[in-house]
Amino acid sequence: xxxxxxxxxxxxxxxxxxxxxxxxxxxxxxxxxxxxxxxxxxxxxxxxxxxxxxxxxxxxxxx
Numbered sequence: 294x295x296x297x298x299x300x301x302x303x304x305x306x307x308x309x310x311x312x313x314x315x316x317x318x319x320x321x322x323x324x325x326x327x328x329x330x331x332x333x334x335x336x337x338x339x340x341x342x343x344x345x346x347x348x349x350x351x352x353x354x355x356x
Contacts, residue, residue, distance in 0.1 A: 303339070306331050 307328055314324040329343050 303331060 310324045310327050310331075313319050314321050329347070
């Protein structure tokens, strides 16, 4: 699977999560966590800044 394919799949999942958030069935913080988890699991180049953000927040809260 190429990087382009991963970007398309992540983009569609982000759009799906955005539409769920707009329907107000799921709170926005859960949608954000779902999106972040999707990027972390795929580990696309966009996943690395999210991982860094996760580490900074985790170290600030617990460290």
